[in-house]
Amino acid sequence: MPTYxxxxxxLPADPPSEKPSPDEMQAxxxxxxxxxxxxxxxxxxxxxxxxxxxxxxxxxxxxxxFVEVKELVGGYMIVSAExxxxxxxxxxxxxxxxRPGSGVEVIAIDKPG
Amino acid sequence: MRDADDPALFRxxxxxxxxxxxxxWGLHRLAEVEDAVxxxxxxxxxxxxxxxxPENPAAWVATVAHRRLVDAHRRQAAVVPNDVEPPLQPLSSxxxxxxxxxxxxxxxxxxxxxxxxxESQLVFTLKVLSGFSVGEVAAHLFVSTxxxxxxxxxxxxxxxxxxxLLDLGPEQYPRRLDAVVLVIxxxxxxxxxxxxxxxxxxxELCREALRLGGLLAEHPVGRQPKVAALMALMHLHASRxxxxxxxxxxxxxxxxxxxxxxxxxxxxxxxxxLAMSAEGGTLSRYHAEAGIxxxxxxAPTFAETDWExxxxxxxLLERVAPSPWHRLNRALAVAELRGPExxxxxLADLTPAPQVTxxxxxxAALADLHRRAEHPASFVAYRRAAxxxxxxxxxxxxxxxxxxx
Numbered sequence: 001m002p003t004y005x006x007x008x009x010x011l012p013a014d015p016p017s018e019k020p021s022p023d024e025m026q027a028x029x030x031x032x033x034x035x036x037x038x039x040x041x042x043x044x045x046x047x048x049x050x051x052x053x054x055x056x057x058x059x060x061x062x063x064x065x066f067v068e069v070k071e072l073v074g075g076y077m078i079v080s081a082e083x084x085x086x087x088x089x090x091x092x093x094x095x096x097x098x099r100p101g102s103g104v105e106v107i108a109i110d111k112p113g
Numbered sequence: 114m115r116d117a118d119d120p121a122l123f124r125x126x127x128x129x130x131x132x133x134x135x136x137x138w139g140l141h142r143l144a145e146v147e148d149a150v151x152x153x154x155x156x157x158x159x160x161x162x163x164x165x166x167p168e169n170p171a172a173w174v175a176t177v178a179h180r181r182l183v184d185a186h187r188r189q190a191a192v193v194p195n196d197v198e199p200p201l202q203p204l205s206s207x208x209x210x211x212x213x214x215x216x217x218x219x220x221x222x223x224x225x226x227x228x229x230x231x232e233s234q235l236v237f238t239l240k241v242l243s244g245f246s247v248g249e250v251a252a253h254l255f256v257s258t259x260x261x262x263x264x265x266x267x268x269x270x271x272x273x274x275x276x277x278l279l280d281l282g283p284e285q286y287p288r289r290l291d292a293v294v295l296v297i298x299x300x301x302x303x304x305x306x307x308x309x310x311x312x313x314x315x316x317e318l319c320r321e322a323l324r325l326g327g328l329l330a331e332h333p334v335g336r337q338p339k340v341a342a343l344m345a346l347m348h349l350h351a352s353r354x355x356x357x358x359x360x361x362x363x364x365x366x367x368x369x370x371x372x373x374x375x376x377x378x379x380x381x382x383x384x385x386x387l388a389m390s391a392e393g394g395t396l397s398r399y400h401a402e403a404g405i406x407x408x409x410x411x412a413p414t415f416a417e418t419d420w421e422x423x424x425x426x427x428x429l430l431e432r433v434a435p436s437p438w439h440r441l442n443r444a445l446a447v448a449e450l451r452g453p454e455x456x457x458x459x460l461a462d463l464t465p466a467p468q469v470t471x472x473x474x475x476x477a478a479l480a481d482l483h484r485r486a487e488h489p490a491s492f493v494a495y496r497r498a499a500x501x502x503x504x505x506x507x508x509x510x511x512x513x514x515x516x517x518x
Contacts (some may be wrong), residue, residue, distance in 0.1 A: 021246030025154050026123035031163040046163050049156075075159075096158070 001080040003044055006085035007105040008074040008097060030060040039079075039090050073080035074102070084108055121320070122170065123154060124244030129171040130178055131241060132216035138182060140272045144480035145182065147241070153177035185227075212508065217242065218332050221325065222281055225292035228271045236261055237268040238296050243321045253318055254303060286334045294343055297326045298399070299450035301347050305354075316354060323347050330386075342399035348383030349406035352376040364511040368415040380410050401430040420449040441478055453486035473502030477512055484516060492516075 036043065046058065052087055055062040077094075079080065081087035091097060091104045098104060121123070130150045135143050153174045168174040174297060224237045239250045240261075247265070251258040281289075304318025326344050329335035353487075356374040359365050378407055387407050404426040412418040427443035430436075448456030469475055480495035496516050503509035 018248070019148075019151055020155070021249055022123040022127040022151075022154060022244045022247065023121075023182075024246075025151075025158050026120070029123070029158045029161065032158060036162050048163070049159065 001082060003078055003080045003109045003112070004049075004084065005109055006077050006079055006091045007107070008076070009103045009105055011103050012073050013014070028054055028095050030035050035094055039093070041075065042080050042090055045078040047075055047088045051073040078109075079106075119189050121244075121317075121324075126157075126171045126174050127151070127244035128152060128220075128242055129217055130175040131218040131244075133171075133175050133477075134178060134182070136216055137179070143241070143269060143272060145185075146178070149185075149281055150174060152181060153251075155196055177233070185271045209370055210500060215332075218334075219281065221293050221296075221329065222334075223272070224268065225289045225296060226268075226271055226275070227289075227292070229268045231292075232270040233264040234292065234296050235299050235303075236264040238300065238325075239321075240265060242325060243300075253315075290334065290337065290340075293329060294339060294399070295364060297322050297329065298343060300325070301350070305350055319347070319351055319354065323351065324509045336396075338390045338393040339397040339399050340388045341392075342397060342403045345390055345403035346406050347384035348379045348386060349403065349410045349510055352379035352383060352410060364507045364517065366511065367409070369474070372413065375410070375453040383407065383410060396429060396433065398430055398434040401426045401433065404429075418449070422431065422447045424450065437469050441475065445478060447503055448482060453482045457466070457482050457486060471502075473504060473508070480512075481517060 017068065078090075079087050079090045084102060087108075089105050091106050094104075096102070127150055130153070131143075131146055133271040134146045134150065138146055156177055157170070157174060161167070166366075199502065221238070221242055224241065225234050229237070236250055236254070237252065239245050240247065247258050247261050251261045256259070285321060299324035300318055304315045304320075304322060326340070326347060330340050330344050352375045353370065355376060356370045356372070357364060359369070359371075359409065383403075387403055405423050408419045408422045408426070424443050424446040427439050427446060431439040431443065440459065444456040444459040447459055464476075476495045476498035480492055480499045483495055496512075499516075500509055500511055503512060
């Protein structure tokens with residue numbers, strides 16, 4: 001099955017959403033666990049949030065970040081699905097991923113052959 | 114109850130981490146600490162399903178939040194030097210092991226600072242010790258979020274001004290005990306009001322009060338008869354929480370409640386605590402209220418209720434905490450014993466404030482007494498007032514049912 005890269009995007013133009021309360025976070029935790037179970041077969045790599053890094057260029061390494069990377073791409077995961085639409089469905093079902101202030105870019109990974 | 118099944122796990126973890134970290138970072142940084150713990154909980158939401166839930170969730174969250182605070186301060190220190198040295202060392206496992214429970218209790222006493230008005234103490238308790246958000250606190254107390262923010266900032270301002278006094282002196286604990294007991298009682302009574310709002314929210318508040326009371330009662334400073342009396346009254350009232358609505362969701366009177374649905378383990382716990390409260394020379398209002406709750410809990414049927422005991426408890430309550438409501442309740446108990454005329458006679462010399470006599474509950478009680486005493490004119494007048502002022506449709510329907518029987 002084809003695989004898709006899902007990049008969590010922070011969307012600062014959206015109005016800021018309220019920070020969830022502990023009770024709301026517990027509900028998200030339960031939903032997240034349930035989501036992972038439901039789509040277990042399709043979650044190739046549940047990835048994680050992105051942290052510090054470096055830009056490696058021919059001229060040498062540059063200590064970043066020049067741009068606050070995690071504000072553009074908060075995290076990633078890799079999903080396998082028959083079609084882009086099917087991959088989007090998995091990503092959309094992930095609790096908290098698509099909400100005011102956050103979206104997800106779902107990108108096909110072209111493999112040779 | 115296993116952690117996994119605890120519907121308030123995240124709130125408990127929030128409270129424990131905030132208590133621990135504000136001890137380390139100082140009360141004047143309380144807001145920062147709360148933000149860091151909230152962010153750490155968000156991280157937990159993502160990590161725990163992947164990595165498995167840690168053995169000690171509060172320790173995990175406190176550690177992550179602490180690191181976040183350290184990083185933030187390091188970045189800031191590069192720009193603005195800190196006047197007070199923040200604790201940049203990692204948390205040790207010794208700290209995380211034993212101290213968390215004690216820290217929560219300490220926080221309870223800290224927030225019952227005499228300089229903080231009682232409404233602010235209540236809101237602060239619900240926010241920091243129960244882990245509700247501002248919106249949730251507002252919903253629980255039926256006030257606006259603005260109101261909650263105001264009360265919170267009042268509490269925070271006082272605590273900020275206490276900077277440097279991270280420790281409560283040992284003499285503060287007994288001095289503040291009454292205030293702590295009162296706040297827990299207020300959380301419970303907010304939860305217990307049957308007349309308005311979402312039942313699930315209310316039950317949550319009663320559970321919180323029981324949890325906080327339990328923490329207090331287990332600690333040496335809380336081993337006092339009045340604390341045991343508070344635990345008794347909360348458990349005994351809680352035992353009846355499930356039966357105030359009938360099978361189709363209509364409110365029912367005490368007389369109509371299906372007593373087989375009263376929770377036995379709460380009742381048993383309440384009676385144990387009641388026994389423990391029967392010590393010492395003084396009776397508190399909590400003793401009187403526990404006595405009333407016990408009289409109801411021990412009556413197998415409404416008809417077998419010990420109204421004499423209840424009347425005596427209300428008389429005691431009137432003495433230690435004078436209020437027209439206590440007199441009214443005594444009048445209702447006396448009416449059960451010796452008829453409605455006697456009950457009404459008890460109210461004859463009372464001149465309560467307009468906000469009391471103008472309330473729906475007062476009108477409803479008087480309507481019922483006049484109905485039973487067969488005073489048609491008074492009954493009709495009070496009935497109208499009671500129905501007009503009923504706080505919810507459910508209450509209005511209950512009243513209509515009872516009056517028009």
